[in-house]
Amino acid sequence: MGNAYNVMAATCPSRTVLHRIGARWTVFIVNALDNRPMRFTQLKAHIRGITSKALTETLRAMEYDGLISRTETPANPPHVEYALTDLGRSLLTPLRAVREWAESHVPDIERARAQADAQR
C-alpha cells in the first residue's frame, strides 16, 4: 500500500511539500519549537543568525501549511506565541533526525573534505 505521490515527478504535489519542509529555516524552527511554544524574539535569539525577515516569512509559510499555530494574546507589549500543531509535531520526528545527523557527523564530513583537499 504505497501512496500515490512521488517526489521524483516534477509536478507531483509532494515535491512542493518537500520543497517547503526543506526550505532554509524550516528545520530550525521545527527543532526550536520541539518541546515548548516560543515567541518571535525568543525564536530569533535561539536560532542564531536568522534575520527578522527570514523568520517572519518562514513562520507565515509554515502557518499557511498548517505546521505551526500563531497565537496573539492581546496585551502589551504584544505577545505572540508560535507552537507546533499536530501536523508539525509529526514532522518533528524526521527533522530532529536530520538535525541530529548533522550534529553527529561533523567530524566525518570534515575528514572527507580534508582528504579531498589533500588529493589535489
Added chain:
Amino acid sequence: MGNAYNVMAATCPSRTVLHRIGARWTVFIVNALDNRPMRFTQLKAHIRGITSKALTETLRAMEYDGLISRTETPANPPHVEYALTDLGRSLLTPLRAVREWAESHVPDIERARAQADAQR
C-alpha cells in the same frame, strides 16, 4: 552524552553540514541512490526537472563531503557511476523519512492551505 555541536549556533560547523544536506537537491539524490548506483543520465531522468548544472554541482559537493563516490569506467560511451558511501548510506535513513513524510502528508497540507485560503 550529547555531542559538542549545536546547529542553533550561527558559526557551529554543524550548521554548514545541515546547510549542505538541506540543499535543494541533496534529498533527491540520496533517495535516488537508495538501493543501486546510478549514472549521470539515469539520475537526470529519474529526478524529473533537475538541470544538468544543478545535478553536476550537487554531485560534486556531495562527493567532496564524502557522501557519494564517483567511479569513472574507461569505456565508450563514457560510463560514470555514482553511489552512496557508507556515510551517505547513514544519511539515507533520515532523508528517506523526510521524503516519506512529504509523500504521505500531501492531503494534510493541502487541507491546511485550503482552510487558510478560505479564511480570508
Added chain:
DNA sequence: CGGGACGGTATAGATTTTATACCAGTATCT
C-alpha cells in the same frame, strides 16, 4: 519627555537556482 521591548516592514544588494544552449568523443545508420 527619553528610552526600551515587542513584533514585525522596507529596501537594496548578494547569492543561488533555473533556463537554454552548446561541446567533445565515440558509435551507428545510410
Added chain:
DNA sequence: AGATACTGGTATAAAATCTATACCGTCCCG
C-alpha cells in the same frame, strides 16, 4: 563519407531567493 545520436558534462544570462541594514508604531517605565 556524412548525418545522427548518446554520454557526461560547461557556459552564460536571466530569474528567484536570501541576507544585511535600517526603520516603524504601540505601549510602558522612569
